[in-house]
Amino acid sequence: MNKTIIKAPSVEMTKFSNLFIEMTAQNCNLKCKNCYVNVTDKKTKDFIPIEKVKQTLSDMTKNELEYIHLTGAEPMLHPDFNQILRLCLKYSSVIIHTNALNINDKKARFLRKVEEENEAGNEIVFMISIDHYKEEENDLLRGRGSFRKAIHALQSLYKYDFNPILAIVNHYSIPEKELKNNFKQLCASFDFETTDMNFKIIPLMRKDLVCDNPTDIDYQSLNLECKTSRTLTINGIFACPLLASDNRGKCGNDINDFSSRTYLETPYCSQCMSNNRYLFSF
Numbered sequence: 001m002n003k004t005i006i007k008a009p010s011v012e013m014t015k016f017s018n019l020f021i022e023m024t025a026q027n028c029n030l031k032c033k034n035c036y037v038n039v040t041d042k043k044t045k046d047f048i049p050i051e052k053v054k055q056t057l058s059d060m061t062k063n064e065l066e067y068i069h070l071t072g073a074e075p076m077l078h079p080d081f082n083q084i085l086r087l088c089l090k091y092s093s094v095i096i097h098t099n100a101l102n103i104n105d106k107k108a109r110f111l112r113k114v115e116e117e118n119e120a121g122n123e124i125v126f127m128i129s130i131d132h133y134k135e136e137e138n139d140l141l142r143g144r145g146s147f148r149k150a151i152h153a154l155q156s157l158y159k160y161d162f163n164p165i166l167a168i169v170n171h172y173s174i175p176e177k178e179l180k181n182n183f184k185q186l187c188a189s190f191d192f193e194t195t196d197m198n199f200k201i202i203p204l205m206r207k208d209l210v211c212d213n214p215t216d217i218d219y220q221s222l223n224l225e226c227k228t229s230r231t232l233t234i235n236g237i238f239a240c241p242l243l244a245s246d247n248r249g250k251c252g253n254d255i256n257d258f259s260s261r262t263y264l265e266t267p268y269c270s271q272c273m274s275n276n277r278y279l280f281s282f
């Protein structure tokens with residue numbers, strides 16, 4: 001009998017330049033529509049232990065990483081957030097992916113001090129989630145009050161000499177140029193001077209949407225997070241932040257022993273392939 005074996009496309013890591021650390025899988029102070037994270041229980045104690053972060057970083061070759069990313073749900077809710085941030089800064093610059101609800105003038109001043117005190121000279125970069133340039137539209141997606149808090153955080157960070165990036169999920173498929181121009185005007189209204197570098201437009205990723213896998217392309221040539229990064233969680237090492245709670249994305253138990261090949265077999269993977277862009281890094 002002639003058996004047809006259908007193999008999922010796969011890619012091999014080309015470099016390991018980004019380490020994502022999932023600080024908590026479920027704790028968040030917002031409940032945004034279409035979030036890729038399953039935020040089900042705010043009281044779940046699922047914070048990654050600082051010892052696990054310490055061990056992982058000491059097992060990695062120094063200077064290999066370009067960025068360490070602190071992700072979640074909401075990473076700044078981790079009770080040891082400041083300690084973990086200081087630890088990571090010894091190894092590389094750190095990108096904090098946050099809804100910014102915990103950032104005010106006092107926190108921004110403190111974080112400026114943390115950055116200045118790190119002897120390695122690494123920097124802290126903020127990726128602030130905000131999904132629309134109009135308050136009403138944003139709050140429909142992210143919850144009441146989230147727009148004002150994000151704007152307030154942007155002002156505080158700018159005041160303390162940070163140059164935050166706005167991470168914008170494009171829920172309404174607005175043309176990117178139009179979206180950026182509207183956000184630029186919004187930022188200019190509170191004297192935050194921006195360039196295109198201040199905006200990361202992220203296509204809406206849906207858990208249930210399967211796109212056709214392109215057949216006529218070299219998968220290895222695509223811009224996929226799983227080619228350049230791995231994600232550390234309390235449950236082991238995963239291919240990317242999108243699959244950090246999906247066993248199909250599990251690559252291994254720890255940083256000394258994980259697979260460098262990823263099989264792209266989930267609905268997120270098919271969307272990633274058709275988008276062909278890094279969703280979290282540069």
Ligand code: SF4
Pocket residue numbers: 224225226227239240241242243249262264265266268269270272273
């Ligand atoms: S979701 Fe995207 S980045 Fe993650 S493993 Fe699939 S293709 Fe790679």
